[in-house]
Amino acid sequence: MSPIxxxxxxxxxxxxxxxxxxxxxxxxxxxxxVIHLDAGQGDGAVIITPGGQxxxxxxxxxxxxxxxxxxxxRVLSELQALGVTHVDLHFASHYHADHIGCITSLTGIxxxxxWDRGSTYSSGTYTxxxxxxxxxxxxxxxxxxxxxxxxxxxxxIIKCVELAGAxxxxxxxxxxxxxxxxxxxxxxxxxxxxxxxxxxxxxxxxETIVGPLVGPVEVYKVHHxxxxxxxxxxxxxxxxxxxGIISCGTxxxxxxxxxxxxxxxxxxxxxxxxxxxxxxxxxxxxxxKVAGGPIRINAVWQPGGVDSIIANxxxxxxxxxxxxxxxxxxxxxxxxxxxxxxxxxxxPRSVTWSATDNxxxxxxxxxxxxxxxxxxxxxxxxxxxxxxxxxxxxxAPSTQALVRITAHDAAGNLASDAxxxxxxxxxxxxxxxxxxxxxxxxxxxxxxxxxxTWNAAxxxxxxxxxxxxxRSGTGGPWLAVQHxxxxxxxxxxxxxxxxxxxxxVRIRAFDHALNIGQDASDALxxxxxxxxxxxxxxxxxxxxxxxxxPNPSGxxxxxxxxxxxxxxxxxxxxxxxxxxxWGRAQDAAPGPHFVSWDGRDEAGVPxxxxxxxxxxxxxxxxxxxxxxxxx
Numbered sequence: 178m179s180p181i182x183x184x185x186x187x188x189x190x191x192x193x194x195x196x197x198x199x200x201x202x203x204x205x206x207x208x209x210x211v212i213h214l215d216a217g218q219g220d221g222a223v224i225i226t227p228g229g230q231x232x233x234x235x236x237x238x239x240x241x242x243x244x245x246x247x248x249x250x251r252v253l254s255e256l257q258a259l260g261v262t263h264v265d266l267h268f269a270s271h272y273h274a275d276h277i278g279c280i281t282s283l284t285g286i287x288x289x290x291x292w293d294r295g296s297t298y299s300s301g302t303y304t305x306x307x308x309x310x311x312x313x314x315x316x317x318x319x320x321x322x323x324x325x326x327x328x329x330x331x332x333x334i335i336k337c338v339e340l341a342g343a344x345x346x347x348x349x350x351x352x353x354x355x356x357x358x359x360x361x362x363x364x365x366x367x368x369x370x371x372x373x374x375x376x377x378x379x380x381x382x383x384e385t386i387v388g389p390l391v392g393p394v395e396v397y398k399v400h401h402x403x404x405x406x407x408x409x410x411x412x413x414x415x416x417x418x419x420x421g422i423i424s425c426g427t428x429x430x431x432x433x434x435x436x437x438x439x440x441x442x443x444x445x446x447x448x449x450x451x452x453x454x455x456x457x458x459x460x461x462x463x464x465x466k467v468a469g470g471p472i473r474i475n476a477v478w479q480p481g482g483v484d485s486i487i488a489n490x491x492x493x494x495x496x497x498x499x500x501x502x503x504x505x506x507x508x509x510x511x512x513x514x515x516x517x518x519x520x521x522x523x524x525p526r527s528v529t530w531s532a533t534d535n536x537x538x539x540x541x542x543x544x545x546x547x548x549x550x551x552x553x554x555x556x557x558x559x560x561x562x563x564x565x566x567x568x569x570x571x572x573a574p575s576t577q578a579l580v581r582i583t584a585h586d587a588a589g590n591l592a593s594d595a596x597x598x599x600x601x602x603x604x605x606x607x608x609x610x611x612x613x614x615x616x617x618x619x620x621x622x623x624x625x626x627x628x629x630t631w632n633a634a635x636x637x638x639x640x641x642x643x644x645x646x647x648r649s650g651t652g653g654p655w656l657a658v659q660h661x662x663x664x665x666x667x668x669x670x671x672x673x674x675x676x677x678x679x680x681x682v683r684i685r686a687f688d689h690a691l692n693i694g695q696d697a698s699d700a701l702x703x704x705x706x707x708x709x710x711x712x713x714x715x716x717x718x719x720x721x722x723x724x725x726x727p728n729p730s731g732x733x734x735x736x737x738x739x740x741x742x743x744x745x746x747x748x749x750x751x752x753x754x755x756x757x758x759w760g761r762a763q764d765a766a767p768g769p770h771f772v773s774w775d776g777r778d779e780a781g782v783p784x785x786x787x788x789x790x791x792x793x794x795x796x797x798x799x800x801x802x803x804x805x806x807x808x
Contacts, residue, residue, distance in 0.1 A: 202260040202261070202262045202263070203225050203229055203231060203259055203260040203261055204259075204260055205225065205226075205227055205228070205229050206227075206475065207227055208227060208475045208476055208477055208484075208537075209224070209225075209226060209227060209333055209359075209361040209364065209474075209475070209476040209477075209478075210224070210225040210226075210473060210474070210475055210476075211223075211224050211359070211366060211396070211473070211474040211476065212224075212225070212255075212259065212471050212472070212473045212474075213398070213422045213424060213452060213471060213472040213473075213474075214236070214237065214252050214255050214256075214424075214452075214471055215248075215251060215252075215255065215424075215452045215453065215468075215469075215470045215471050216235075216236065216237030216238065216248045216251075216252050216275075216279070216424060216426075216452070217237065217238065217248035217251070217426035217427075217429075217453065218238065218248075218275060218402070218425060218426025218428075218429040218431070218433070219235075219236075219237035219238035219248050219252075219275040219276065219278070219279070219424065219426070220235045220237065220270070220275060220276050220370070220371075220398075220402070220424045221233070221234070221235045221236040221237045221252055221276070221279070221424070222234045222235065222368065222398065223256060223259065223261060224333075224359060225259070225261075226325045226326045226333045227326060227329065227331075227333075228325070228326035228328075228329060230265045230325045230326060230333075231261055231263060231264050231265055231266075232264070232265060232266045232267075232268070232325070232335065233264045233266070233267045233268070233288075234267075234268045234270065234357065234368050235268070235269065235270050235276040235277060235370070236252055236276075236277070236278075236279040236280055236283065237249060237252045237275065237276070237278060237279040238274055238275035238276075238278040238279065248279065248426070249278070249279040249282035250282070252279050252282075253279070253282055253283060253284060253286075255471055256283070256286060257285070261286060262285060262286055262287070263286065263287050263289070264286060264287065264288045264289065265289050265290070265325070266289070266290050266292065266323060266325075266335070267280070267288045267290065267291040267292065267310075268291075268292050268293070268317075268335075268355060268357060268368075269291065269292070269293040269306065269355075270354045270355050270357075270368065270369070270370025270371070271293075271294075271350050271351065271353055271354040271355070271370050271371060272293070272296075272298035272300070272302075272303045272306070272350060273302075273350055273351070273371065274300065274302035276370060276371075277302060277303070277306045278302050280305075280306055280309055280310075281305050281306070281309050288310065288313060289313065290313055290315055291310040291313050291314045291315065292314075292315050292316075292317045293314070293316070293317060293355070294316070294317060294340045294341050294353065294355065295315075295316030295317065296341070296353075298350065317337050317340060317355065318337065318340075319337060319338070319339055319340060320336070320337065320338075321336070321337045322334060322335070322336050322337075323335040323336075331361065331362050331478040333359070333360070333361050334359070334360045334361075335357055335358070335359050335360075336357070336358045336360070337355060337356070337357060338356040338357070338358050338387060338390050338391055339355075339356040339383070339386070339387045339390060340353070340354070340355045340356065341353050342381060342383060343356075343383045343386045343387050344386075345381035345382070345383055345386060346381060347373075347379060347380065347381035347383060348379035349373065349378070349379040349380040349381070350371075351370070351371035351372070351373050351380065351401060352372070352373045352379070352380050352381045352383050354369055354370030354371050354372050354400075355368070355369070355370060356368075356369045356372065356383075356387050356390075356391065357369070358391055358394070361476055361477075361478050362477070362478025362479060362480070362482075362497070363478060363479060363480040363481075363482065363497040363498050364395055364396075364476040364477065364478065364482070364484060364497050365392075365393070365394040365395055365396070366394060366395065366396035366397070366398065366474070366476075367391055367394050367396075367397055367398060367416065367418075368398045369384075369387075369398065369400050370400070370401075371400060371401040371402075371404070371407070372384055372387070372400040372401065372407060373400070373401065373406055373407055374400070374406060374407050374408060374409030374411070374412055375406045375409070377406075380406065382409065382411075384400070384407065384408070384409050384411060384412035385409065385411040385412065387412075388411055388412040388413075388414070388415030388416055389415045391415065391416050392415070392416065393416060393417040393498060394416050394417070394418050395418065395419050395420070395476075395484065395495060395497060395498070396418060396419065396420055396421075396422065396474060396495075397416060397418035397420070397421045397422070397447070398421075398422050398424075399421045399422060399423045399424075399434070399438070399442070399449070401433075402423065402424055402425045402429075402431070402433040402434065402455075403423045403425055403433045403434025403435055403438045403439065403455070403457065404431070404433060404434075404435060404438060405435040405437045405438055407438060408421075408438045408441055408442060409441070410441055410444075410445075413441060413442070413445040413447070414445075417445075418445075418447050419447070419448070419495045419496075420447060420448045420449065420450060420486065420495055421442055421447045421448070421449040421450070422449070422450055422452075422472055422474075423449055423450070423451045423452070423455075424451075424452050425451060425452065425453055425454075425455035425457075426453055426455065427453040427454045427455060427456070428456060429455055429456050430456070431456075431457075432456055432457040433455050433456070433457050434451070434455050434457045434458060435457050435458060436457065436458035439458050439461070439464075439465070442464075443461065443464045447464075448464055448465070448466075448493075449464060449465045449466070450465075450466050450467075450468060450472050450486060450488065450491065451465065451466070451467045451468065452468055452469075452470065452471065452472060453467065453468075453469060454467050454469075466488075466491055466493075468488030468489050468490075468491055469489050470488060470489045471488065472486065472487075472488045472491075473485075473486075473487040473488065474486055474487075475487065475537075476497075477497070477536060477537065479497065479536060480497055480498065481496060481497055481498075482496070482497045482536050482537075483495075483496055483497075483536050483537050483539065483586065483587035483588075484496070484497065484537075485537060485539075487561075492540075492561050494537075494539055494587050496587065504588070504590065505534070505535040505536075505586075505590060506534075506586070506590040506591060506592040507532055507533060507534040507538050507584035507585070507586055507590065507591065507592045508532065508533050508534070508584075508592060509530060509531070509532040509538075509541070509582050509583070509584040509592050509593065509594045510530060510531050510532075510582075510594050511528075511529075511530050511580055511581070511582050511594050511595060511596050511597075512529045512530055512531060513527065513528065513529045514526070514528070514578075514580055514596055514600045515596050515597050515598070515600075516596050516597045516598025516599060516600055517598055517600060518600040518601070519600065519601045519602075519603050519605075520570055520578075520600065520601070520602055520603070521570065521602075521603065521604075521605040521606060522570055522571065522572045522573065522574055522602050522603060522604045522605070522606070522636065522637060523570060523571070523572040523604070523606055523636035523637065524569075524570055524605075524606065524636075525567045525568065525569055525570070526567075526568050526570050527565055527566070527567055527568070528543060528556070528565070528566045528567075528568045528580055528582075529564060529565045530564060530565075530582045530594070531564060532562050532564070532582070532584040534584070534586045534590075536586060536587070536588075537586060537587065538562040538584050538585070538586060539562075539585050539586055539587045540558075540559045540560060540561070540562070540584075540585045541560050541561075541562055541582055541583065541584050541585070542555070542557070542558040542559070542560070542582070542583040542585075543555070543556035543557045543558070543560065543566055543568070543580065543581075543582055544556055544580070544581045544583075545568075545578060545579065545580050545581070546577075546578065546579045546581070546595075547573055547575040547577060547578055547602065548575070548577055549577040549579065549599060550579050550581075550595065553581060556568055556580075562584065568580075570602060571602070572604070572636055572637045573602060574601075574602050574603055574604050574637070574690065575601065575602045576599070576601045577599045578596075578599060578600050578601060578602045579595050579596045579599055579600070580595065580596050581593055581594070581595040581596075582594055582595075603690065604636065604637050604688060604689065604690035604692060605690070605692065606635070606636045606637075606688075606692060607635075607688070607692040607693055607694040608633055608634060608635040608639050608686035608687070608688055608692065608693070608694035609633070609634050609635070609686075609694055610631060610632065610633040610634075610642075610684055610685075610686040610694045610695060610696045611631060611632045611633075611696050612629075612630075612631050612682055612683075612684055612696045612697060612698050612699075613630040613631055613632065614627075614628065614629065614630045615627070615629070615680070615682055615698055615702040616698050616699050616700070616702075617698050617699045617700025617701060617702055618700055618701075618702060619702040619703070620702065620703040620705055621672055621702065621703070621704055621705065622672065622704075622705050622724065622802075622803070623672055623673065623674050623675065623676050623704050623705055623706050624671070624672060624673075624674050625671070625672055625724075626669055626670065626671045626672070627669070627670055627672065628667050628668070628669055628670070629644060629658070629667065629668045629669075629670050629682055629684075630666060630667045631666055631667075631684050631696070632666060633664050633666070633684070633686040633694070635686070635688045635692075635694075637688055637689065637690075638688060638689065639664040639686050639687070639688060640664075640687050640688050640689045641661050641662060641663065641664070641686075641687050642662055642663075642664050642684055642685065642686045642687070643657070643659075643660040643661065643662075643684070643685045643687075644657075644658040644659050644660070644662070644668055644670075644682065644683075644684050645657055645658060645682070645683045645684075645685075646658055646670075646680060646681065646682045646683070647679075647680065647681045647683070648673075648675065648677035648679065648680055648704070649677075649679055650679045650681055650701060651681050651683075651697055655683060658670055658682075664686065672704055673704065674706075675704070675706070676703070676704045676705055676706030677703065677704045678701070678703050679701050680698075680701060680702050680703060680704050681697050681698045681701060681702075682697065682698050682702075683695060683696070683697040683698075684696060684697075718739060718740065718741045718742075718767050718768060719739055719741050720739065720740055720741050720795070720797035720798060720800070721738065721739045721800065722736075722737075722738045722791070722793045722800035722801075722802055723736075723737040723738065723802075724802055725791055725802060725804045728803075728804055728805060729804075729805035729806065729807045730776065730804065730805070730806060730807070731776075731806075731807050731808065732775070732776055733773055733774065733775050733776060734773070734774050734776065734804065735771055735772075735773055735774075736748060736771060736772045736773075736774065736791060737769065737770070737771045738769075738770055738771075738772075738793050738800075739768065739769045739770070740765055740766070740767050740768065740770070740795070740797070741767055741797060742767050742796075742797070743764070743765070743766050743767060744764075744765065744795045744796045744797060745762065745763070745764045745765075745795065745796070746762070746763065746765055746793060746794065746795035747760060747761070747762040747792075747793075747794045747795070748760065748761055748762075748772055748791070748792070748793050748794075749761075749791075749792045749794075750774065750784075750789050750790070750791060750792075750804065751789065751790045751792055752787075752789055752790075753787070753788050753789070753790075757779075758778045758779070758784055758789065759774060759777070759778055759779055759784075760779070776806065783808075784806055785806070785808075786806050786807050786808045787805070787806055788803065788804075788805055788806075789803075789804045789805075789806060790802070790803060790804065791803075791804050
């Protein structure tokens with residue numbers, strides 16, 4: 178076989194490799210997907226055809242330029258997130274490291290064919306690139322056309338419009354970049370690497386030469402990261418792009434993108450989208466948007482068709498050239514809640530739908546009704562057509578609830594669908610409650626009055642509370658203190674006369690839907706039985722201490738105690754820290770006794786209001802009582 182025939186055979190093999198694959202890991206969506214990777218201060222894009230074929234045009238840098246971070250691991254992660262494991266075609270726009278440096282880092286991704294201008298370059302990155310592709314590397318020629326999805330009625334076409342300086346005599350590597358035009362019906366985008374638009378030494382104005390060969394396009398991958406020496410007026414007049422994609426790195430040392438390049442783009446009514454902010458001119462909110470990550474274009478083939486620009490916080494559209502008029506409304510269907518369900522008030526609920534359009538659904542609006550459709554309230558508007566939205570269901574119970582979805586396309590056509598039947602919004606959330614006092618460890622006097630306190634809340638509202646107590650721990654039996662009371666957070670409780678060492682208080686909170694929340698004292702508390710005091714000579718004598726009278730007291734107070742035998746006793750008033758405030762010692766005979774206290778400490782100063790303890794100590798033991806002072 179002659180060398181010419183061997184070359185022809187190789188061409189047939191390369192074209193055969195472009196047939197649609199039987200199985201791909203990438204996700205297709207019926208449109209042409211062009212994803213501009215966030216390659217830092219580098220450049221790279223991956224193309225996924227409607228049939229699942231994959232093309233990679235550059236892939237970023239393997240070194241740190243200025244303060245820009247190494248991008249290879251990020252680029253690999255972005256490709257893996259897209260499900261890319263196999264690349265049908267790889268194009269190297271030129272041999273600079275910020276465009277081909279990451280090819281050796283594409284772990285787990287195979288490349289069938291690599292295409293470039295077939296030259297050499299003096300750098301370690303180029304050497305690694307060439308060795309990595311090996312026999313899969315091919316030389317590109319001007320006018321070469323690649324057809325992907327070749328069996329489709331609307332294939333994807335990639336044409337090499339120019340390369341190697343377009344006959345300008347350029348020797349600068351940037352000027353030698355490829356000019357690729359990607360077409361899908363009426364959608365076109367250019368990839369020109371670091372194409373130049375000025376003449377200076379080995380740098381030549383190839384943009385002016387090549388622009389008329391390219392013709393009008395929808396999307397322009399901005400040359401040389403927005404450099405001042407690229408994107409000249411002749412190029413923009415010839416290609417008339419609607420939007421420009423700028424790949425630049427935050428922290429780059431080159432001042433990209435430049436104000437001069439942006440000014441020319443804006444003057445030609447080109448909206449721009451940046452992968453990162455860069456270090457040059459600040460974005461103009463009227464023209465420029467920064468994604469802070471990859472930028473995806475979902476393109477359709479139809480003339481006048483609507484394409485999507487999707488990135489972090491970005492959901493824009495552009496229209497293809499042509500005279501197509503879209504007068505077909507979207508088709509939309511609510512799938513959930515679609516009738517008969519019960520959803521929880523005050524909790525998130527997933528609303529799902531399906532919506533399609535002959536071109537594309539641009540946005541959807543969500544509404545709900547609580548009265549069977551008599552009136553509607555907004556849930557969210559201007560959403561992307563993701564098919565799902567987490568709805569924070571209002572705290573408004575209803576048995577006549579409906580959800581309605583309205584889908585819009587870019588031509589202003591719209592269609593709506595509501596739940597097939599009504600569903601219920603019900604309060605299914607129990608109140609939360611916490612007993613504050615008594616919460617364990619207290620010792621309260623039998624027959625005394627103490628405040629039971631609590632906190633209770635509900636997503637809609639606490640309707641009432643029940644307060645119970647047990648003398649036998651958390652197992653009950655439970656005895657009512659008071660039921661059906663308002664949620665005031667406090668209740669004065671006159672304790673029973675019967676004492677207990679295992680007392681517990683339980684509080685139950687009810688909402689209007691009869692959801693119940695409850696809490697009990699964290700630990701046991703004591704109910705101290707009343708100690709009787711002999712006040713006459715009748716009856717048996719005992720060592721005992723009565724409750725102070727009055728209690729609470731404002732001025733004087735009377736302390737009564739009884740002795741079973743002759744002994745010396747000390748009666749004292751202590752503060753809550755156990756410090757003595759007032760006291761008296763005396764020898765006392767068997768029988769009842771009393772001592773009066775005027776409320777002053779031993780220095781004659783009136784005591785402050787608060788809690789104090791009365792203490793009786795003698796040979797027979799020690800007894801204490803609580804005393805509350807008020808002013």
